[in-house]
Amino acid sequence: MSITVKGVIARSKGAPVELVDIVIPEPGAGEVIVDIETCGVCHTDVHYRDGGINDEFPFLLGHEAAGRVSVVGAGVTHVAVGDFVVLNWRAVCGDCRACKRAEPWYCFNTFNAAQKMTLTDGTELSPALGIGAFAEKTLVHEKQCTRVDPAADPAVVGLLGCGIMAGIGAAMNTGNVTRGDSVAVIGCGGVGNAAIVGARLAGASVIVAIDRDQKKLATARTLGATHTIDSAGLDEDGVVSAVQGLTGGFGADVVIDAVGRPETWRQAFYARDLAGTVVLVGVPTPEMMLEIPLLDVFGRGGALKSSWYGDCLPERDFPMLTDLYLQGRLPLDEFVSERIGIGHIEEAFAKMARGDVLRSVVVL
Known part of the structure; x- marks a missing residue:
């Protein structure tokens, strides 16, 4: 059964983002639904909004996210319902030429959920970096989920999903x-x-x-x-x-x-x-x-x-960096400039452009 939730989209090049209803299909084989707890506001989202990535509008924005797996599709073994995860946009295939030469951080065949999330009128959405996490829930492939210690603050470790890991x-x-x-x-x-x-x-x-x-x-x-x-x-x-x-x-x-x-x-x-x-x-x-x-x-x-992506291997690097953060050896808290609601993303884009913040983090 499909689920209707709130999400933030970029409908056309340069237009202000919109908070709308989006429809998430029931997960298929290898797919999961993640209940989003937090999502960082990244420059890449602005690039999507402004047509700097491609022109496959409308985009479901957001990708630096943490949350919990709530529904799993057939054959899912990588994660289970209730797992606390950071989402990643490199789902390592294990079978391409990079993976076969033991360099999975260069995986040339990374993939996303096969099904599309849509608007209520059936218009297909393009999720930012294959994730689309400015939403109450999102649909991803199971290998886009990396389990980390649930003791970590999701607003902090969610940033490992893109910019912090890249740096x-x-x-x-x-x-x-x-x-x-x-x-x-x-x-x-x-x-x-x-x-x-x-x-x-x-x-x-x-x-x-x-x-x-x-x-x-x-x-x-x-x-x-x-x-x-x-x-x-x-x-x-x-x-x-x-x-x-x-x-x-x-x-x-x-x-x-x-x-x-x-x-x-x-x-x-x-x-x-x-x-x-x-x-x-x-x-x-x-x-x-x-x-x-x-x-x-x-x-x-x-x-x-x-x-x-910082030549990272999410399964190796996200848990390690989360552990360093929990040990007080990695000051990830310093990157969270503010916590905002899902309706304030355009304002967060403006603050980012002015250099007022390192990261605004949407808390759902």
């Missing part, structure tokens, strides 16, 4: 930051500050936070940055020189671009030490183009990497 993983998984490394992070929103936390966890000795917003830089210092650079008024060379000045004149071992623009990527490229690593975790838009001398790419050596 921590960019440092620890993609960047392979190790003890004693120097790390620079460009852009100190939710993802960038999570990268700072990841670098600190990994034992980096120098962590440089770069942003033009003093509030974000102040937060970065509380989360583990040893130095900050106010990039307002600095050109590309100025940012690079500032990073070099804090790293013995050489540049950082790992530079993480959490903005995802050509100019910030070039800053990252030139602000790293010879044979250093650049990690791109900020998401560019389709029209962005990069021009850089190929000889510089060859001559500087090292690694130029893109970080997909």
Whole structure:
């Protein structure tokens, strides 16, 4: 039997989001319904609303979510009714070429629920990142659910479902930051500050936070940055020189671009030490183009990497990071700027654009 609940959709490009009735079908084979307890407001949701991902409107927004499994479909073995889960958008298939070479965090065949949630008139919805969690309930594939310790605050650990994991993983998984490394992070929103936390966890000795917003830089210092650079008024060379000045004149071992623009990527490229690593975790838009001398790419050596979801393996990383949070070793609470109702998402988008929050979290 289908269920009708409230959910937040983007009906057309750039239009304000709407709180409407949505219909969730009875779970099919391998599918489950999750009662959403919390869902973070992420920049990706704005990209969906503004048509920056694709044009498959209407979208059911929301994806950084935690909740409890309430209904399971046929053959479900991965989770059970009552399990407390964080939703993930990489459901590892176990059978693609990445999985077969023991790199499941690159799974090329990740999947979602087969059935579609709809509006009451039957219009099919496209769930953001295959999740759609600005809703009282959502339908996902069982492998999009990762069980974590139910003692954790859902508003906090739900953020592992996207931005926080992306940032921590960019440092620890993609960047392979190790003890004693120097790390620079460009852009100190939710993802960038999570990268700072990841670098600190990994034992980096120098962590440089770069942003033009003093509030974000102040937060970065509380989360583990040893130095900050106010990039307002600095050109590309100025940012690079500032990073070099804090790293013995050489540049950082790992530079993480959490903005995802050509100019910030070039800053990252030139602000790293010879044979250093650049990690791109900020998401560019389709029209962005990069021009850089190929000889510089060859001559500087090292690694130029893109970080997909922090190259995480949800079944490994979500429980581990939840445990660190519960032990007081991972300051995830600092990322929850405010808790809001489901009717205040447009306001949360505006606050995020102004840099007033790291994360607004919808509590259902």
